[in-house]
Amino acid sequence: MANFNIDSKKKRTFDAIVIGSGISGGWAAKELSEKGLKTLVLERGKEVNHGDYPTTMMQPWEFEHLGQLTKEMKDANPIASKCYAMGEDSSHFFVKDAEHPYIQEKPFDWIRGYQSGGKSLLWARGTQRWSKYDFEGPARDGFDVHWPIGYDDIAPWYSHVEIFAGISGNKDGLESLPDGEFLKPHEQTCVEKHFTEQMRKHYNGARPVIIGRCAHLTDPQPIHYQQGRAKCQQRDLCQRGCPYGGYFSSNASTLPWAKMTGNMTMRNNSVVHSIIYDEKKQKAVGVKVIDAITKQEVEYFARIIFVNGSTVNTNIILLNSKSSRFPNGLSNDNGLMGKYIHFHNFQTTISGEYEGFLDKKTDGIRPNGSYIPRFRNVKKQETDFLRGYASGFSASRTEITNREGWGEELKNNLFEKKYGNWRVGSHFMGETIPKITNYVKLDETLKDQWGVPQIRINVAMDDNDAKMAKDFREQLTEMYTLAGFTNIKANGRNGWNPGLDIHEMGGVIMGKDPKTSQLNEWNQLHHCKNVFVTDGACMTSNSTQNPSLTYMALTARAANHAVEEFRKGNL
Amino acid sequence: MERRNVIKSLGIGLLGLGQLPSWANNWNSDSFEHLEFENSNMFSKIVDCLIPETNTPGAKSVGAHQYVEKVIKDCYSEQIQSEVNQTLESLSKDAMAKHQKSFEKLDNLQAVDILKNNTSNKKTVEFLKNLTIRSYTSSEFYLTNHKNYQMAPAYFHGCVEI
Structure with a gap:
């Protein structure tokens, strides 16, 4: 029996464990296994191998509900169904509300994808680098916690992940949004070019408008073919999963790559309950897993643990990792773990029309749009609110469906070829200030179906967010007006709550001082150095870029540091 | 199809x-x-008279009535479903009163006339019309023949002549 136990424990022992296989976990898996570490990837959700995308080749007329969610699905999922990407073609990749309940002390829309690849199957694929101004922001503006790293620390790692993932974009030469290793950019539409040109003229280059930078293979390189991926076919059906691997996902890219090394083992249906801390060794030695289906408990062991469970779940795991040394959660000596949850404010949009270029239209499909990098408070404070916002910008023109008439007249109308004005629109993506009062914490009694405490979420917008949203409406209205757009409408979005951005961050943030932060400059827990956190939970602030590219770069950087330390015997 | x-x-x-x-x-x-279609004939007539068969397929032959019925049944509230049922009854009554025939037996011109003039259920008639249009314009026939729909165009041009 004793031998059996030793043998069994040996089988459950690896060099490294990665918790989560989403966009950051996939990168940890790739880097660690590529460097020769025997790596176990624990994914709480179902197995979805690249190609397991049941709706991906379905034509529009093959959906029984014309793409619409059923009432049953909507009624059962008031939260998940708010996500723009959840439709008849993709609902199987979203966690249903009843599956994993949580307590909203304040309204928070927690959108989740439990499967191999996590939400990397569902993301919006915008990938912009942070600039030095973004990393310096918290110190300049007096936030509670400042970044322990700057742009120069992460720049080579941005390059590293961009080359492998495949990022399309234009070298725009902007200080506020550094160029990366780009594949061929998508084309702007006539009206987007017009807007870019008008803004250059009216603001003397201070408000650039560029083509979006996104994780699509517009011009695949040998490294992408080696992953088994092919050129993006510009279907814009990404939320179904892409059979070509045309956009970056863990499923199409990092996970199969890690598997090819022969060093990665993946275990699905593995809900991590907590991390096991050894008081004698003074480090983490493994993780306690609950099998999602059998509910049985099993332990796995490793010298390195990467926590990439997605922001809120990473907070849950660490807060739930209690020991006599750490009664309030792993390494949580300062009691601040779970605090400083932040997000991006999307609570407003603007739209309009343009009556020019009426002899022109677009042709084909573009899974991307144009982008307006932050222009507020970039180098110094200029407004009555702190920080700033980025915006999308897209201008398109579609045929009008003429619904007038009845019978043959209606039918003839439906076959008319007629175009309306160009339609333009922007969304708002505002930086929010990380605050001690925006937190998650474990409920003391309620548990989920796997026996893990439920999380209480208390995150709200503030006056700075409202002022910034107002400024967006004013500034974009001015910009749209200067460009000659008409019928301009700037609106708040009713029912939008924090979380629906799906950019929730923080709770286990990086910082120089263990008194105010949880992670050091290498994403190691200050008091438990063999545990690394490199998903959204690690973010000290959120700036205005779509966050995934930065999670990927931080993960690759931390994983390579972990391997070095492992080889030196320091972990 | x-x-x-x-x-x-x-x-x-x-x-x-x-x-x-x-x-x-x-x-x-x-x-x-x-699937059991309870009001199959009624919906067939509605979509057929709204977008009739001419030298090209109409809404009925692309199966729009089945989408319409399924979407109403699965995607809309009981309130809307009951408004639809009420409207169907009202259309039947109107047909009987005016032509002494059930609605589904009317010719398309007669049926369209009944639909247009049912002012007491104007909102629901509009809803049925829009859903019929949505079903028809999502059909393989319409998308491939009229919209030149391609699932995977593999290109995008931002500015071309119409």
Whole structure:
């Protein structure tokens, strides 16, 4: 029996464990296994191998509900169904509300994808680098916690992940949004070019408008073919999963790559309950897993643990990792773990029309749009609110469906070829200030179906967010007006709550001082150095870029540091 | 093409993709096959008179009535469903009163006339019309023949002459 136990424990022992296989976990898996570490990837959700995308080749007329969610699905999922990407073609990749309940002390829309690849199957694929101004922001503006790293620390790692993932974009030469290793950019539409040109003229280059930078293979390189991926076919059906691997996902890219090394083992249906801390060794030695289906408990062991469970779940795991040394959660000596949850404010949009270029239209499909990098408070404070916002910008023109008439007249109308004005629109993506009062914490009694405490979420917008949203409406209205757009409408979005951005961050943030932060400059827990956190939970602030590219770069950087330390015997 | 044939051929297509995991089994050909359409004839007539068969397929031959009925049944509230039922009854009554025939037996011009003039259910008639248009304009016939729909164009040009 004793031998059996030793043998069994040996089988459950690896060099490294990665918790989560989403966009950051996939990168940890790739880097660690590529460097020769025997790596176990624990994914709480179902197995979805690249190609397991049941709706991906379905034509529009093959959906029984014309793409619409059923009432049953909507009624059962008031939260998940708010996500723009959840439709008849993709609902199987979203966690249903009843599956994993949580307590909203304040309204928070927690959108989740439990499967191999996590939400990397569902993301919006915008990938912009942070600039030095973004990393310096918290110190300049007096936030509670400042970044322990700057742009120069992460720049080579941005390059590293961009080359492998495949990022399309234009070298725009902007200080506020550094160029990366780009594949061929998508084309702007006539009206987007017009807007870019008008803004250059009216603001003397201070408000650039560029083509979006996104994780699509517009011009695949040998490294992408080696992953088994092919050129993006510009279907814009990404939320179904892409059979070509045309956009970056863990499923199409990092996970199969890690598997090819022969060093990665993946275990699905593995809900991590907590991390096991050894008081004698003074480090983490493994993780306690609950099998999602059998509910049985099993332990796995490793010298390195990467926590990439997605922001809120990473907070849950660490807060739930209690020991006599750490009664309030792993390494949580300062009691601040779970605090400083932040997000991006999307609570407003603007739209309009343009009556020019009426002899022109677009042709084909573009899974991307144009982008307006932050222009507020970039180098110094200029407004009555702190920080700033980025915006999308897209201008398109579609045929009008003429619904007038009845019978043959209606039918003839439906076959008319007629175009309306160009339609333009922007969304708002505002930086929010990380605050001690925006937190998650474990409920003391309620548990989920796997026996893990439920999380209480208390995150709200503030006056700075409202002022910034107002400024967006004013500034974009001015910009749209200067460009000659008409019928301009700037609106708040009713029912939008924090979380629906799906950019929730923080709770286990990086910082120089263990008194105010949880992670050091290498994403190691200050008091438990063999545990690394490199998903959204690690973010000290959120700036205005779509966050995934930065999670990927931080993960690759931390994983390579972990391997070095492992080889030196320091972990 | 008949809706169920589309779904059937889809099922075959999916099998061709390789073995799908068990969680993906919801996507198969059975769902339409066993569906009972309670008001099938009524909906057939409505979509047929709204977008009739001419030298090109109309809404009925692309199966729009089946989409309309299924979407109403599965995607809308009981309130809206009961408004639809009430409207169907009212249309039947109007047909009887004016032509001494059931609505589904009317010719298309008569049926359209009944629809247009049913002012007491104007909102629901509009709703049925819009849903019919949505179903028709989502059909394979309309998308491929009129919209030149391509699932995977593999290109994008931002500025071309009309």
